[in-house]
Amino acid sequence: MKTIAIVAKPHGDRVRPLLEEMISFLTERGVTILKEKRTAEVLGEKVYNTDNEIREKSDLVVVLGGDGTLISAVRILGMKETPILGVNLGRLGFLTETRASDALATLKSVLDGDYRLERRMKLHSHLLEEDEKVLEIDVLNDLVINKSDVARIIEMSLYINKVLVNEYRADGLIVATPTGSTAYSLAAGGPIVHPSLETMVITPICPQGLSNRPIVISDDSEVEIRIKTGNEKVSITFDGQIYRQLDTEKTITVKKASTCTQLIVPKDKNYYALIREKLGWGGVQC
Structure with missing residues (x-):
């Protein structure tokens, strides 16, 4: 994965430090970074990449936000089945399953080819x-x-x-x-x-x-x-x-639909544990 797009939604003070840390990590790995408009705005930059550039050039899309932000990334990709890694900065996070604290470690594993993909029907x-x-x-x-x-x-x-x-x-x-x-x-x-x-x-x-x-x-x-x-x-x-x-x-x-969405999920993912956590079953609170 040589070219990675980042789609980030402003979430108070949480996004920019993580975004800067992620960009520094990817730069050290020699990765080309594409920044969606909102991502550039979080960093205070005026130059950004268009949706078409992200759709045509990216090998991976990293989403920093909630499920709504991930869905907006799916819309940007259109018919492309480019893998998406969702980092949860929202609330429920059924789609953005990676915790912010695990973002860099997960990204490293992805770049090393150690990851799991889930195909989601559209x-x-x-x-x-x-x-x-x-x-x-x-x-x-x-x-x-x-x-x-x-x-x-x-x-x-x-x-x-x-x-x-x-x-x-x-x-x-x-x-x-x-x-x-x-x-x-x-x-x-x-x-x-x-x-x-x-x-x-x-x-x-x-x-x-x-x-x-x-x-x-x-x-x-x-x-x-x-x-x-x-x-x-x-x-x-x-x-x-x-x-x-x-x-x-x-x-x-x-x-x-004729194409699907491909999500990168934790290798040890347990869907039923996720449901228990997100829906508060058995007294578990998200």
């Missing part, structure tokens, strides 16, 4: 208006259809492989990857799905019918959601970062 989504694509995007976590008016509910039809599954009247609907199963879907009552699996989780948000429960489907399924907005204001959010207001009736199609 979803590919089309937003259609009158059968024409108006937006096409990949997500690592989820896409969320949600009401914008407080007192309204949304009417939606869910089809899987062209077969009608359900007509929803609800506050919204979430389509999540296994990685995203511990995000908004979990808060809405969805199941925890091991991230090594390749499935889709469909979770209604506060459905009017109490029998409408979350479902898990295979990764070769094609999901179609037809939204009947009427006079209600409806929005759709992709990975919590890309937002669109839907002011007319639209159709959203979702299927497994």
Whole structure:
């Protein structure tokens, strides 16, 4: 790994010392360093590398921040499957698993070729208006259809492989990857799905019918959601970062993306220990 990009989000006084220490370490190893715009801002520098440079030139992307920062790095990489090392400076950190205190030691191991990769499934989504694509995007976590008016509910039809599954009247609907199963879907009552699996989780948000429960489907399924907005204001959010207001009736199609995200994780990772820690099971607090 000769060229490493760093994507850092400002987190008070915690980021800059670690960032400077990391840059010094990489420079001594003869590594070319690419700095995303926010990374340069943390260092007080005006020169930075563009998203395209990071996407095309980097052999590794190091993220200093939380899960949201890592997801922004995934968006920068686009179709590229460049490995990502996430250093947790946020709170929960389901994706940024490496502790700040272990960052340099982990980075050294990676440069020495001693690391473990996890492939994470992504979803590919089309937003259609009158059968024409108006937006096409990949997500690592989820896409969320949600009401914008407080007192309204949304009417939606869910089809899987062209077969009608359900007509929803609800506050919204979430389509999540296994990685995203511990995000908004979990808060809405969805199941925890091991991230090594390749499935889709469909979770209604506060459905009017109490029998409408979350479902898990295979990764070769094609999901179609037809939204009947009427006079209600409806929005759709992709990975919590890309937002669109839907002011007319639209159709959203979702299927497994053709590329994945590759995360560098601790070699001794125990997913169930991570869940216990992050969710506070058995009295364990994160």
